[in-house]
Amino acid sequence: MVVGNFVDGDSRVQKTARSVAAAGWDVVLLGRARGSTREEYLIGDARVIRVPLRMTAHTYRKDHPPRGVAGRFGYRSGEQARMRVDTRRALRADLEVERRLAARDGADLAAKLRLTGLTAADRARGYWIEARRRLYERAAAKARKPALRTRLAAGFGRDGGAWLTQPQLVDFDAAFTPVITELQPDLLHAHDFDTIGLVVRAALKLRAAGHPVQVVYDAHEYIAGWERAGDPAFRPAMAAQERKYIKLADGVVTVSEAIADLLAADHRLPVRPAVVRNAPTVAELGAGDGPDVPDVRAAAGLGPDVPLLVYAGMTAPERGLDTAVAALPALPGVHLAAVTARNSYVIALERRAEALGVADRLHVLPYVEPQQVVRHLAAATAGIVPLLHAPNHELSLPTKYYEYMNARLPLVVSDVRQVAAFTREHGIGEVYPAGDSAAFAAAVRKVLDDREQYCKPYDGDLLGRHTWEAQVPELLGLYGRLVG
Numbered sequence: 001m002v003v004g005n006f007v008d009g010d011s012r013v014q015k016t017a018r019s020v021a022a023a024g025w026d027v028v029l030l031g032r033a034r035g036s037t038r039e040e041y042l043i044g045d046a047r048v049i050r051v052p053l054r055m056t057a058h059t060y061r062k063d064h065p066p067r068g069v070a071g072r073f074g075y076r077s078g079e080q081a082r083m084r085v086d087t088r089r090a091l092r093a094d095l096e097v098e099r100r101l102a103a104r105d106g107a108d109l110a111a112k113l114r115l116t117g118l119t120a121a122d123r124a125r126g127y128w129i130e131a132r133r134r135l136y137e138r139a140a141a142k143a144r145k146p147a148l149r150t151r152l153a154a155g156f157g158r159d160g161g162a163w164l165t166q167p168q169l170v171d172f173d174a175a176f177t178p179v180i181t182e183l184q185p186d187l188l189h190a191h192d193f194d195t196i197g198l199v200v201r202a203a204l205k206l207r208a209a210g211h212p213v214q215v216v217y218d219a220h221e222y223i224a225g226w227e228r229a230g231d232p233a234f235r236p237a238m239a240a241q242e243r244k245y246i247k248l249a250d251g252v253v254t255v256s257e258a259i260a261d262l263l264a265a266d267h268r269l270p271v272r273p274a275v276v277r278n279a280p281t282v283a284e285l286g287a288g289d290g291p292d293v294p295d296v297r298a299a300a301g302l303g304p305d306v307p308l309l310v311y312a313g314m315t316a317p318e319r320g321l322d323t324a325v326a327a328l329p330a331l332p333g334v335h336l337a338a339v340t341a342r343n344s345y346v347i348a349l350e351r352r353a354e355a356l357g358v359a360d361r362l363h364v365l366p367y368v369e370p371q372q373v374v375r376h377l378a379a380a381t382a383g384i385v386p387l388l389h390a391p392n393h394e395l396s397l398p399t400k401y402y403e404y405m406n407a408r409l410p411l412v413v414s415d416v417r418q419v420a421a422f423t424r425e426h427g428i429g430e431v432y433p434a435g436d437s438a439a440f441a442a443a444v445r446k447v448l449d450d451r452e453q454y455c456k457p458y459d460g461d462l463l464g465r466h467t468w469e470a471q472v473p474e475l476l477g478l479y480g481r482l483v484g
Contacts, residue, residue: 002176002199003191004168007031007048011370011399012220012255012278013191014043019281019472020479021045028183030176051179057170065140074135081133088122088129095122162197162241165233169241173198181205187483189216193223193238196245204248214482217249219273222259224266225391229316243267251478256396258418276475279402280374281468293368295379300337300363307331307448309412310380312339312373313400315346318393320386320414325349326437328358331444337363337380339373378407382447385413388434397422402466410454412443426457 003013007029021027021044033039033050041048063078065071075081095118102111162169172195180188180202190199196217206213223242228234246252246263252273254260260273293299296310315321315338324336340346346364353362368376377383383404387393394417401419404411411429413419420431430443447454464470 001027001029001189001191002180002195003029003031004172004194005031006034007050009367010191011373014370015278015281015468016189016191016218016276016475017046017048018044019468020476023472023476025479028185030179032175049179051175053171053175055168055171056174057167061167065142071135071139071142074132074137074139076136078136078140081136084129085133088125091125092122095119159237159240159244161233162237165231165237169194169197173201177202177205184211185213187214187216187479189218190249191218192220193242196249197241200245200248214250215248216251216253216478216482217246218276219252219254219259219263221255222262222392222395224262225395227390250482253475253478256418258395262395274474274478276471277397277402277466278399279466279468279471280406281371293372293376296337296339296365296376297379299365299376300335302335307334308380309334309336309382309384309444310339310377310404310409311336311384311386311400312377312403313398315340315343315349317345318388318390320388320434321345322349322352323386323414323435323437323440324384325353325358325362326356327441327444328353328361329356330438330441334444334448335361335363336384337365339365339367339376341367373403374406377403377409380407380409381451382429382444383407383409383411385411385416385419386434386440387414387416387419389414389416394418405458405466406463408455408458408463410447410451412440412447414440426462428454428457428462430454 001013001017003010005013007013013029013031017027017029027046029043029046029048031048031050033052036052038052039048039050064076075084098115098118102115107115176195176198180199184206188199188203190196199217200215203213203215219242223235224239226235226238243266246267246269251271252263252269253276254263254273255276255278257275260275263269264272297304297306297308300308302308309324311321311324313319321338328334328336338346338349342364350359350362350364353359383400385398385401385404387398396418398419401411401413401422405428411423413423413429413431414434415431416434423429423431430446432439432443
């Protein structure tokens with residue numbers, strides 16, 4: 001299995017490796033090392049190898065953007081521009097020393113002419129350096145947008161400009177391919193769109209050397225509906241990578257029925273992708289592994305009778321947590337806990353809460369281990385999914401949704417398609433229009449007024465059908481059909 005992240009924050013990847021190893025497969029999971037040395041450890045019976053990435057191509061492209069015609073008159077890199085500016089600053093300071101020495105020693109005509117010449121040269125040097133620096137900066141800014149050749153590549157080329165705009169693909173290939181070749185696997189499982197290319201290429205290399213290998217592509221997201229802030233070339237480039245390589249995968253897996261339908265239609269796949277939902281494991285619902293951690297209520301320092309909403313997972317503007325913060329003034333006594341990583345968006349949320357006078361009711365708490373999440377959340381009063389409308393948000397239930405369900409929490413969710421439909425169908429929460437803080441507050445009040453009603457559906461077989469163990473047979477069945 002190959003994943004382009006650090007492994008330790010990806011519950012789907014960890015559960016897949018652990019479960020497949022438990023079923024008798026010899027599993028090696030390749031991910032990125034955080035440092036410069038190779039790391040190895042076990043997840044259950046699965047062996048994890050974290051490979052150091054030099055990120056040479058990424059670093060080079062970041063400092064050497066495509067320059068265009070005008071940019072060729074500027075500096076060729078940010079490093080060169082900084083060096084020239086710093087050198088000129090030092091020379092200018094040195095010129096001031098020359099003036100002081102001349103004033104102290106009494107300058108004759110030749111010395112004055114020399115100083116005049118040095119001053120004129122310094123001024124000309126300054127204009128020249130500044131002009132070239134600005135040309136470089138303009139080229140660098142233009143490179144952050146899809147340049148004409150990138151748009152043409154995305155429109156007409158098979159790679160969508162990926163090698164130009166996503167140089168980390170070169171670094172992934174350089175780091176992972178030698179290890180894959182060394183391991184000689186019978187099956188390669190590519191986790192997500194940023195590894196499918198390197199996995200397919202590695203498989204072709206192995207087959208050419210006489211070693212048969214099958215390829216499974218695991219689409220964690222619908223890349224055609226995904227945007228990366230600050231990188232407008234990312235979606236078309238990576239969608240083109242998926243479009244090119246998915247046809248060479250022997251099997252495809254994804255996280256929801258809706259994404260399976262879209263992938264089958266978009267790529268005219270002969271076999272519809274298998275669906276393996278990212279639900280919690282049964283172990284996560286019991287004692288679990290690792291040291292005990294305080295539940296979310298204790299971590300927030302709250303008593304048992306305080307109404308507590310919980311949000312778990314990554315935060316970003318499109319995930320809509322600011323809707324919940326904005327609603328707190330209309331929900332007196334209600335607290336909100338965000339179990340997440342602190343980033344600039346979270347800091348902005350804390351400042352907004354302070355401006356609204358509700359800072360004491362917003363609690364930012366650290367992540368716990370994946371196997372501890374469900375037990376950690378279960379002490380809350382309700383779970384929230386405040387997603388804003390975006391193509392990918394409409395297509396599947398996020399991981400946090402399954403975690404809230406298995407923690408038996410009633411839900412307050414925005415009206416993104418799959419989340420809203422599932423919540424209404426099973427009667428486990430209330431739905432409000434995405435981004436509407438007043439409607440969010442009204443939905444919270446409904447849930448708090450009759451919490452037990454929303455928890456009743458969990459007494460049936462709903463949870464049994466939405467655990468990880470219920471998903472694993474689908475994946476193992478695919479492996480069996482491919483490898484035997």
